[in-house]
Amino acid sequence: MRIADLLAFNLKLIERQRLRSAMLLAAIAISVMAINLLTGIGEGGKQFVLGEFNLLGKNVLIMLPGKKETTGGIPPLTGETTRDLTLRDAQAIARLANVSAVAPLIAGKMEISHHKLSREAFTIGSNRAFFAIRQLEVAQGKALPLLPFEQGQAVCVIGSKLRKELFGPKPALGQWLRAGDSRFRVIGILKDKGEGLGFDMNEAIIVPVANAQALFNQAGLFRVFIELRSLDGLQQSQQRILALLKERHEGEEDVTIITQDSLLSAFENILNTLTLAVAGIAGISMLVAGILIMNVSLIAVSQRTREIGLLKALGCPARTVALIFLSEASIMALSGALLGILISELLLATARGLYPTIPFTTPFWAQLGSALIATVTALLFAAIPARKAANMAPVDALLDKKAGQA
Amino acid sequence: MIELQQLCRSFQIGDQCVHALDHIDLHIERGEYLSVMGPSGSGKSTLLNMLGLLDTPSGGEYRLNQTATSQLNEEARATLRREHIGFVFQSYHLIPRLTARENIELPLILAGIAPKQRKPIIDRVITRLALTDRAAHVPSQLSGGQRQRVAIGRAIVMKPELLLADEPTGNLDSVSGREVIELLEELNDEGITLLVVTHDQAIGVRAKRELKMIDGRIASDSARPAITPQLAP
Numbered sequence: 001m002r003i004a005d006l007l008a009f010n011l012k013l014i015e016r017q018r019l020r021s022a023m024l025l026a027a028i029a030i031s032v033m034a035i036n037l038l039t040g041i042g043e044g045g046k047q048f049v050l051g052e053f054n055l056l057g058k059n060v061l062i063m064l065p066g067k068k069e070t071t072g073g074i075p076p077l078t079g080e081t082t083r084d085l086t087l088r089d090a091q092a093i094a095r096l097a098n099v100s101a102v103a104p105l106i107a108g109k110m111e112i113s114h115h116k117l118s119r120e121a122f123t124i125g126s127n128r129a130f131f132a133i134r135q136l137e138v139a140q141g142k143a144l145p146l147l148p149f150e151q152g153q154a155v156c157v158i159g160s161k162l163r164k165e166l167f168g169p170k171p172a173l174g175q176w177l178r179a180g181d182s183r184f185r186v187i188g189i190l191k192d193k194g195e196g197l198g199f200d201m202n203e204a205i206i207v208p209v210a211n212a213q214a215l216f217n218q219a220g221l222f223r224v225f226i227e228l229r230s231l232d233g234l235q236q237s238q239q240r241i242l243a244l245l246k247e248r249h250e251g252e253e254d255v256t257i258i259t260q261d262s263l264l265s266a267f268e269n270i271l272n273t274l275t276l277a278v279a280g281i282a283g284i285s286m287l288v289a290g291i292l293i294m295n296v297s298l299i300a301v302s303q304r305t306r307e308i309g310l311l312k313a314l315g316c317p318a319r320t321v322a323l324i325f326l327s328e329a330s331i332m333a334l335s336g337a338l339l340g341i342l343i344s345e346l347l348l349a350t351a352r353g354l355y356p357t358i359p360f361t362t363p364f365w366a367q368l369g370s371a372l373i374a375t376v377t378a379l380l381f382a383a384i385p386a387r388k389a390a391n392m393a394p395v396d397a398l399l400d401k402k403a404g405q406a
Numbered sequence: 407m408i409e410l411q412q413l414c415r416s417f418q419i420g421d422q423c424v425h426a427l428d429h430i431d432l433h434i435e436r437g438e439y440l441s442v443m444g445p446s447g448s449g450k451s452t453l454l455n456m457l458g459l460l461d462t463p464s465g466g467e468y469r470l471n472q473t474a475t476s477q478l479n480e481e482a483r484a485t486l487r488r489e490h491i492g493f494v495f496q497s498y499h500l501i502p503r504l505t506a507r508e509n510i511e512l513p514l515i516l517a518g519i520a521p522k523q524r525k526p527i528i529d530r531v532i533t534r535l536a537l538t539d540r541a542a543h544v545p546s547q548l549s550g551g552q553r554q555r556v557a558i559g560r561a562i563v564m565k566p567e568l569l570l571a572d573e574p575t576g577n578l579d580s581v582s583g584r585e586v587i588e589l590l591e592e593l594n595d596e597g598i599t600l601l602v603v604t605h606d607q608a609i610g611v612r613a614k615r616e617l618k619m620i621d622g623r624i625a626s627d628s629a630r631p632a633i634t635p636q637l638a639p
């Protein structure tokens with residue numbers, strides 16, 4: 001039997017038994033979708049985390065207010081403590097020997113307007129060092145000026161997307177923006193880094209940290225980035241910084257220092273657990289889909305026993321009969337898998353629309369893998385009924401006799 | 407062409423052994439036209455299935471064109487069926503989702519013949535059976551006689567030497583039954599070996615050679631009237 005004819009034969013079959021085909025298609029699609037959605041979410045989370053911290057070099061430490069128990073787990077990204085991390089703390093750290101630069105950080109959303117145009121933007125209060133540490137480049141104008149931490153200045157650097165939205169084609173450099181009660185002159189525009197991971201710098205506005213304190217009416221820092229001169233003695237430097245903070249905070253160790261390594265390894269645990277969960281759920285849904293496929297194939301064999309008998313009477317060899325059933329199963333599996341991938345892509349795209357900062361995407365290997373697993377499962381589970389059909393004696397199949405005889 | 411030697415087929419039903427075919431000897435020449443009659447349960451269908459290689463004997467030998475078939479595997483038997491034998495069944499056995507044309511085409515498809523070569527063959531068969539304006543209809547849209555004509559078309563599309571018909575008129579009224587029989591006889595005139603199982607005396611006597619079966623034996627054979635006097639009723 002030629003492949004094109006086999007396909008045509010099976011398509012007519014699938015088309016005629018719409019309900020059965022739809023059920024089977026749904027089962028396979030759902031199991032493939034489960035794999036793709038879960039890996040998509042897992043990957044999104046992973047990329048989000050990596051993106052958030054990967055921009056930092058290995059020699060950058062992040063300090064957060066609040067103390068985590070050092071038994072592993074996720075560091076408190078938000079930070080909860082009664083004692084603020086202050087600009088003076090940051091200054092004190094900057095004076096330590098192995099510290100080359102310190103960038104304090106305050107961040108939040110703020111309504112930014114220019115004339116009649118306004119929009120909510122991610123507002124960051126920091127300093128010149130922040131640009132180097134986050135590897136931000138200025139396309140036009142210049143970065144924030146070098147100022148003492150506690151001195152403000154009514155200037156800002158804005159992301160390229162924000163510039164476009166507020167100024168359109170008109171020049172932005174030297175123009176004034178309003179943020180809350182304050183006004184800032186635009187002195188620089190960030191280079192477009194494409195759709196960024198973590199916070200999207202293209203939509204951000206950066207002002208001196210002292211101005212941000214006033215804007216948000218908040219003295220405490222959200223984070224402090226600390227750049228070390230060298231990676232040697234990273235441990236000791238970390239200890240010295242902690243000791244310094246403890247001394248400054250009346251003997252209480254109420255800050256957390258994160259290195260890129262510790263962060264990644266902490267997340268790796270979570271990610272590994274997630275991967276296991278994905279594998280488990282995917283396995284279960286594949287099994288369910290497989291059993292469904294087997295049942296449907298078995299039903300098909302008994303419904304079509306007379307047809308099998310006819311095919312055999314017409315001289316169709318057993319292997320072709322098996323092929324007809326197996327190929328029907330694989331057509332279903334492949335289209336189900338495709339459908340599943342399509343739906344999961346749609347859902348992930350919707351999720352990306354809702355949470356633009358998290359890059360939900362299913363890696364290619366997961367799409368390929370899920371399609372492959374679905375097809376293999378379908379074939380495996382269809383093989384048993386197909387063999388049963390193929391090995392039936394022609395006369396029994398033709399007369400649809402259930403009982404065997406001597 | 408066909409040579410049966412002491413052919414047996416028995417079925418075990420409970421602890422009872424039914425001899426559906428009881429040591430049958432039969433010789434059929436190419437181009438013969440036989441009818442098989444006999445009471446219900448006498449083994450007519452079993453004989454026909456045996457000749458069609460749909461069933462395997464419990465004993466004896468069946469030679470088709472000098473090939474001993476009892477030792478063949480199912481694969482080789484399928485090939486013989488495909489190339490040499492056509493079947494017509496009482497209940498048509500058409501595939502309901504396929505049109506008349508597609509049903510007739512099926513053996514060619516299964517044999518792996520290319521669409522270009524299939525087309526003229528099917529066209530010829532459809533014209534021959536006067537099914538041209540019914541070719542695109544599915545079986546449920548056809549009358550019984552038309553369905554049986556489609557089934558005959560399917561049986562002859564591979565140009566078999568042997569055509570086996572098990573009560574081909576059983577589900578038809580007398581007019582369409584006669585048409586179907588005349589069609590089969592035309593095919594026989596063109597050289598095909600024809601064997602018809604029937605309950606209808608009027609149809610049975612049309613054959614050039616009449617077999618009568620009783621209890622799994624050939625009770626009478628019009629070609630050899632003297633052979634089985636002890637079994638005459």
Ligand SMILES: Nc1ncnc2c1ncn2[C@@H]1O[C@H](COP(=O)(O)OP(=O)(O)OP(=O)(O)O)[C@@H](O)[C@H]1O
Pocket residue numbers: 401405417418419424425426444445446447448449450451452453
């Ligand atoms: N698959 C089977 N299992 C058990 N017994 C069978 C089977 N097929 C046929 N038989 C028995 O073999 C005998 C012959 O059956 P067969 O179908 O050949 O009769 P038949 O002459 O064609 O009858 P009918 O005119 O009713 O079609 C019967 O006794 C029947 O019960």
Ligand SMILES: [Mg+2]
Pocket residue numbers: 450451452572
């Ligand atoms: Mg019968």
